[in-house]
Amino acid sequence: MAYSKLAYIYDVLMDDAPYDQWQSFVEHFCKQGKMLDLGCGTGRLSHQFADSGFSVTGVDYSEDMLAFAQANTSGVQYIQQDIRLLQGLTEFDIVVSLCDVLNYITTTDELEKVFTNVRESLVNDGLFIFDVHSLNHFNENMVGQTFAEIYDDISYVWFCEQGREYGSVEHDLTFFLLNEETGQYERFDEQHYQRTFPVETYKELLEKTGFQSVTVYGDFSIEEAEEPEENQRIFFVCKKR
Template structure:
């Protein structure tokens, strides 16, 4: 998925995202050291972790996202790669992939590739921490919904439709972005596909590629969950 123009307004749209909660959650489990941020986007989380002592490398597939990140954050090394094809990255103490990045991996075979590649990047006993939306959240709160927002310089309409596969959602977004030179709004469109799987599918794939242990948490709680599918956001803490 390439964000194109969305890269330049992503921080505005994500202004209310719980970055502080992601940071606190990860810091509870992961000691400071080398961190790999997969799907780093505009670098907000990468920058936060760099500021508290992690040595951070951010990876994203989108050139526009990385260009924005490099222009607006400091202290982070940014690399363009597809997280399904990671190369040359080893010895990390913590690998994170947050804000439902893994939901953009829409097939079981690609998920297995990602998990296997992540394990190779980790140091012994390193942690892989990622989150996904639950099936219940996609089905009850996303599929069939329409969202809209109006700001001074940006407006958007966001349609979410049930995809063909179980747990999949198709996002159609239309943006109107103010051109400050002309005073006119310019329209552009984005189409994104996401998919989530049951917790057992993720656990089976993680064990298959060699992770020693997998703990399940929900909605930023540091306590393990016995009923993760009833939550909105599911976290996986995976030890190499």
């Protein structure tokens, strides 16, 4: 599959995503500096942050996504790396990982590696901001659900099933994409596995790996969440000690 197809489908799926809210949430805590965007995908948020004055480096595991990002955005340095194995990225004022990227890190051992890598990438007192889906959102709004959309040039069916581990979801997606040359629709499938953990698990791992002032927010609110799990999306704002 050409990178343009994969990236195009991703952007269609994310067309209504609240990118401006992610940006506003982050910029409430940090308005400028050297930023590392982990799991940057097609680079839409990286580009927005760069336009607002950050010096942005975007990292993603997918070469296809990065190729699209490089061709369609500007002002950002893009690097292909696995966020569990970050190398050579240091002295950042802020690291962000948004749009539930860390829900693809499905064991506590791997989460600890990511948090350790992030800490080593930050300057002293640097910020780490990320979000994850809540357990309640997975259990109440995702597991057992089917989603579908039909557009002129693409259609998809998306099945969400309980994963094999507590707090996990298996996503099975089938796409039909119009081939403009033949006028026929081509089918292809994607499988994704996500997992989320209780808030206390994230906080314990963050503190273990050298973060302090770990504050938890919900659904883009800048007021500290008293009951984080009641929100669909949970945000963590952490400072390197």
